[in-house]
Amino acid sequence: xxxxxxxxxxxxxxxxxxxxxxxxxxxxxxxxxxxxxxxxxxxxxxxxxxxxxxxxxxxxxxxxxxxxxxxxxxxxxxxxxxxxxxxxxxxxxxxxxxxxxxxxxxxxxxxxxxxxxxxxxxxxxxxxxxxxxxxxxxxxxxxxxxxxxxxxxxxxxxxxxxxxxxxxxxxxxxxxxxxxxxxxxxxxxxxxxxxxxxxxxxxxxxxxxxxxxxxxxxxxxxxxxxxxxxxxxxxxxxxxxxxxxxxxxxxxxxxxxxxxxxxxxxxxxxxxxxxxxxxxxxxxxxxxxxxxxxxxxxxxxxxxxxxxxxxxxxxxxxxxxxxxxxxxxxxxxxxxxxxxxxxxxxxxxxxxxxxxxxxxxxxxxxxxxxxxxxxxxxxxxxxxxxxxxxxxxxxxxxxxxxxxxxxxxxxxxxxxxxxxxxxxxxxxxxxxxxxxxxxxxxxxxxxxxxxxxxxxxxxxxxxxxxxxxxxxxxxxxxxxxxxxxxxxxxxxxxxxxxxxxxxxxxxxxxxxxxxxxxxxxxxxxxxxxxxxxxxxxxxxxxxxxxxxxxxxxxxxxxxxxxxxxxxxxxxxxxxxxxxxxxxxxxxxx
Amino acid sequence: xxxxxxxxxxxxxxxxxxxxxxxxxxxxxxxxxxxxxxxxxxxxxxxxxxxxxxxxxxxxxxxxxxxxxxxxxxxxxxxxxxxxxxxxxxxxxxxxxxxxxxxxxxxxxxxxxxxxxxxxxxxxxxxxxxxxxxxxxxxxxxxxxxxxxxxxxxxxxxxxxxxxxxxxxxxxxxxxxxxxxxxxxxxxxxxxxxxxxxxxxxxxxxxxxxxxxxxxxxxxxxxxxxxxxxxxxxxxxxxxxxxxxxxxxxxxxxxxxxxxxxxxxxxxxxxxxxxxxxxxxxxxxxxxxxxxxxxxxxxxxxxxxxxxxxxxxxxxxxxxxxxxxxxxxxxxxxxxxxxxxxxx
Numbered sequence: 002x003x004x005x006x007x008x009x010x011x012x013x014x015x016x017x018x019x020x021x022x023x024x025x026x027x028x029x030x031x032x033x034x035x036x037x038x039x040x041x042x043x044x045x046x047x048x049x050x051x052x053x054x055x056x057x058x059x060x061x062x063x064x065x066x067x068x069x070x071x072x073x074x075x076x077x078x079x080x081x082x083x084x085x086x087x088x089x090x091x092x093x094x095x096x097x098x099x100x101x102x103x104x105x106x107x108x109x110x111x112x113x114x115x116x117x118x119x120x121x122x123x124x125x126x127x128x129x130x131x132x133x134x135x136x137x138x139x140x141x142x143x144x145x146x147x148x149x150x151x152x153x154x155x156x157x158x159x160x161x162x163x164x165x166x167x168x169x170x171x172x173x174x175x176x177x178x179x180x181x182x183x184x185x186x187x188x189x190x191x192x193x194x195x196x197x198x199x200x201x202x203x204x205x206x207x208x209x210x211x212x213x214x215x216x217x218x219x220x221x222x223x224x225x226x227x228x229x230x231x232x233x234x235x236x237x238x239x240x241x242x243x244x245x246x247x248x249x250x251x252x253x254x255x256x257x258x259x260x261x262x263x264x265x266x267x268x269x270x271x272x273x274x275x276x277x278x279x280x281x282x283x284x285x286x287x288x289x290x291x292x293x294x295x296x297x298x299x300x301x302x303x304x305x306x307x308x309x310x311x312x313x314x315x316x317x318x319x320x321x322x323x324x325x326x327x328x329x330x331x332x333x334x335x336x337x338x339x340x341x342x343x344x345x346x347x348x349x350x351x352x353x354x355x356x357x358x359x360x361x362x363x364x365x366x367x368x369x370x371x372x373x374x375x376x377x378x379x380x381x382x383x384x385x386x387x388x389x390x391x392x393x394x395x396x397x398x399x400x401x402x403x404x405x406x407x408x409x410x411x412x413x414x415x416x417x418x419x420x421x422x423x424x425x426x427x428x429x430x431x432x433x434x435x436x437x438x439x440x441x442x443x444x445x446x447x448x449x450x451x452x453x454x455x456x457x458x459x460x461x462x463x464x465x466x467x468x469x470x471x472x473x474x475x476x477x478x479x480x481x482x483x484x485x486x487x488x489x490x491x492x493x494x495x496x497x498x499x500x501x502x503x504x505x506x507x508x509x510x511x512x513x514x515x516x517x518x519x520x521x522x523x524x525x526x527x528x529x530x531x532x533x534x535x536x537x538x539x540x541x542x543x544x545x546x547x548x549x550x551x552x553x554x555x556x557x558x559x560x561x562x563x564x565x566x567x568x569x570x571x572x573x574x575x576x577x578x579x580x581x582x583x584x585x586x587x588x589x590x
Numbered sequence: 591x592x593x594x595x596x597x598x599x600x601x602x603x604x605x606x607x608x609x610x611x612x613x614x615x616x617x618x619x620x621x622x623x624x625x626x627x628x629x630x631x632x633x634x635x636x637x638x639x640x641x642x643x644x645x646x647x648x649x650x651x652x653x654x655x656x657x658x659x660x661x662x663x664x665x666x667x668x669x670x671x672x673x674x675x676x677x678x679x680x681x682x683x684x685x686x687x688x689x690x691x692x693x694x695x696x697x698x699x700x701x702x703x704x705x706x707x708x709x710x711x712x713x714x715x716x717x718x719x720x721x722x723x724x725x726x727x728x729x730x731x732x733x734x735x736x737x738x739x740x741x742x743x744x745x746x747x748x749x750x751x752x753x754x755x756x757x758x759x760x761x762x763x764x765x766x767x768x769x770x771x772x773x774x775x776x777x778x779x780x781x782x783x784x785x786x787x788x789x790x791x792x793x794x795x796x797x798x799x800x801x802x803x804x805x806x807x808x809x810x811x812x813x814x815x816x817x818x819x820x821x822x823x824x825x826x827x828x829x830x831x832x833x834x835x836x837x838x839x840x841x842x843x844x845x846x847x848x849x850x851x852x853x854x855x856x857x858x859x860x861x862x863x864x865x866x867x868x869x870x871x872x873x874x875x876x877x878x879x880x881x882x883x884x885x886x887x888x889x890x891x892x893x894x895x896x897x898x899x900x901x902x903x904x905x906x907x908x909x910x911x912x913x914x915x916x917x918x919x920x921x922x923x924x925x926x927x928x929x930x931x932x933x934x
Contacts, residue, residue, distance in 0.1 A: 009757050039678070040678075042678070229645075229648075230673075230675060230678075246772065248771055249771055251770060253677060254884060254886060257767075257771070275763060278884075279758075279882050280879050280882065280888075281879045281880050282879060283743060283880075284744075284746065284879075286752045287747070287750055287758075288757075290751065290756055291750065291757070293757060293763075348878070466895055466897060467895075467896070469620070
């Protein structure tokens with residue numbers, strides 16, 4: 002019995018002593034970030050979430066870059082010079098074909114010791130398009146380099162041989178330079194190539210082939226098209242030129258990066274970075290206060306827990322590039338189960354219900370932004386100007402705005418569908434994704450505003466699991482789709498294209514492709530091809546005004562972020578994604 | 591008994607087959623496009639790099655039920671449960687990773703529940719209507735009523751936030767480096783056992799320290815139920831004639847309770863234990879979330895939310911297997927506790 006007591010005592014000492022020892026340990030060289038966002042893949046060309054691109058941002062480099070916190074200026078990255086018309090590296094032919102040449106920096110090493118060559122750059126972009134890379138920058142490039150949403154679309158249209166010839170001609174190598182051939186000028190092109198290693202991070206060709214990627218030849222291309230996540234050889238591997246290299250990835254648990262001493266801009270201060278998944282925000286806050294993590298994001302409701310906490314610095318209300326909107330679907334699928342009997346009246350709505358402009362405006366004036374932002378975000382969110390996000394170049398604060406006004410709402414409801422809406426009423430179901438509080442509350446507030454005007458107006462609410470919600474959006478089942486934009490390139494073209502162009506996602510999902518072709522496409526195409534900043538501003542302002550005129554969506558909020566970190570963290574700066582960190586700039590005192 | 595065991599095990603494949611067919615058929619209530627939605631990994635994405643029509647063809651999602659089921663079953667029989675997009679790994683690998691974590695939590699929790707429940711229930715019954723019994727009754731009411739997440743957060747705030755004793759997660763950062771980045775061999779996936787097999791008692795202590803709070807939070811409700819069951823069962827047994835006879839023969843109260851009464855009182859407790867074990871092995875999503883301890887609970891819930899059907903099917907098979915085996919063990923335990931019980 003005495004021996005048992007000593008064993009138990011020993012275990013207790015080990016447990017509690019381990020606890021005491023852990024409190025005194027503080028690794029100055031290891032930075033630990035707690036995040037709720039897990040990594041879906043390590044392949045930069047397939048990274049979708051902004052949180053995941055934080056990884057590729059720190060492991061890979063792109064051809065161009067931005068100075069810290071300044072997203073309007075371009076600086077050389079793996080290219081040694083920023084191409085301009087003045088330095089002759091951007092040449093626009095008479096037919097509009099644009100050649101952009103990037104001299105490649107010499108002496109840059111990959112993490113496996115290989116040296117960067119122009120062939121690596123060419124391979125990176127060809128591979129991205131051939132395998133169907135999903136990163137938003139890749140999608141933009143595909144649209145503007147090949148003229149199609151994907152390489153497989155091009156293959157479907159012209160056959161594999163012709164499509165591959167186009168792919169091959171898209172980027173060529175000569176004299177330590179890489180030249181891109183664009184069918185027409187595309188102004189955001191340089192900005193896309195300055196994503197800091199996110200979607201356009203440069204891969205090492207030889208290493209990729211060793212992993213089982215496309216060997217880079219025409220004969221082998223078809224076998225590597227349209228890879229799914231589980232088939233992607235780069236799903237679990239990384240080899241870049243960035244300041245950190247991958248040490249390990251335990252999916253859904255943590256990613257560990259280690260310092261790359263051979264980084265071409267000098268080794269980073271931090272030795273290790275650990276990106277740890279902590280799915281409960283309360284737990285993450287406790288870990289931050291105890292010093293077991295160095296950085297985490299904080300919801301607005303949790304700010305009081307960290308503000309004033311010892312050893313913790315809080316930065317709140319940081320603008321981010323996440324914008325949410327309630328999109329009117331103007332041609333709902335006939336088999337939708339959310340439109341009742343499909344006819345206007347107390348039993349349902351017709352499939353083209355939201356094609357009426359007066360009706361859309363009536364809904365705009367029925368939405369109470371102040372209540373929404375104050376209740377859901379405790380005041381910590383922004384009312385957007387329109388499709389160009391606040392903080393983006395050419396965002397127009399003087400753009401006409403909708404605002405909460407039930408008198409105006411009633412005026413437009415009485416006009417809608419020649420007066421039939423007011424007389425007959427309507428009844429449909431609005432859907433949000435399960436667990437999404439901000440979507441749910443947005444619809445509740447809209448429902449309240451609308452139903453207060455006329456007892457014949459009825460909106461039911463329902464939820465779908467996220468995956469089913471997205472499928473329903475894709476199939477035009479929903480009268481509203483609550484979806485937003487998260488542009489990761491700092492140019493107004495991208496959000497305007499996505500929101501208003503006939504080839505952008507929303508025109509198709511929301512049923513205004515013909516309207517877009519007629520009214521918006523020419524302006525957006527010119528915005529994408531005209532380098533004159535004044536003309537670009539004019540075009541952007543006009544498109545923002547047109548969005549207001551046609552009332553395509555209710556822009557109900559643009560997010561702000563709040564972050565908290567330990568006092569010993571140095572070097573954090575605010576970027577467009579405040580929760581994404583530039584680990585190269587960070588150190589711990 | 592051996593024949594009985596063999597007979598029960600022979601039924602196992604049939605039960606699993608029927609279970610899988612049932613779950614698979616439920617999956618087919620969703621359209622092929624809805625089932626593809628798992629390829630949209632997060633809220634920022636609205637599509638796949640591959641057109642949905644092509645994915646439907648590639649995965650055979652528009653084929654008749656029997657063809658889809660046969661294809662899936664043929665893969666399962668080869669040990670391939672498919673790929674889990676929500677876990678970012680093959681389903682079999684995900685189960686191999688998360689099930690040991692849940693087993694570890696269950697083992698420590700089971701010690702608390704069974705040892706604590708039986709011992710405290712016995713004590714309460716033998717002190718019927720006196721202070722220990724009254725305290726036990728009040729405490730178990732709280733234990734059953736208190737939500738896991740509330741209790742878990744309280745434990746975390748007090749023992750980690752204030753006292754800095756028991757951190758969340760499965761291991762500390764340094765221990766994770768040992769387990770994942772060194773030549774540490776992971777034999778079972780359970781850090782407690784693997785650390786001992788690797789001779790790393792520091793990792794053992796760290797893993798145990800991380801298990802303390804989640805296993806307490808997880809167990810409190812079931813401990814309360816077990817205690818009450820033991821108490822009421824023993825109280826009933828202590829009123830039996832053979833117990834009175836034993837006392838009359840001069841047997842000490844301790845021997846009467848432990849040797850004569852408790853053994854028979856354990857029968858309903860064993861039944862309860864079986865359902866508790868099966869429930870625990872399915873994971874505890876709330877405790878896992880609060881303590882950042884990823885196990886089967888989070889895996890299954892993530893799979894369900896993401897419509898990750900390979901993972902849902904794989905987890906269903908595992909849970910079905912656990913329940914069948916647990917019930918078999920419970921039935922065998924009956925014969926040990928009560929020799930008059932015959933297995934048929």
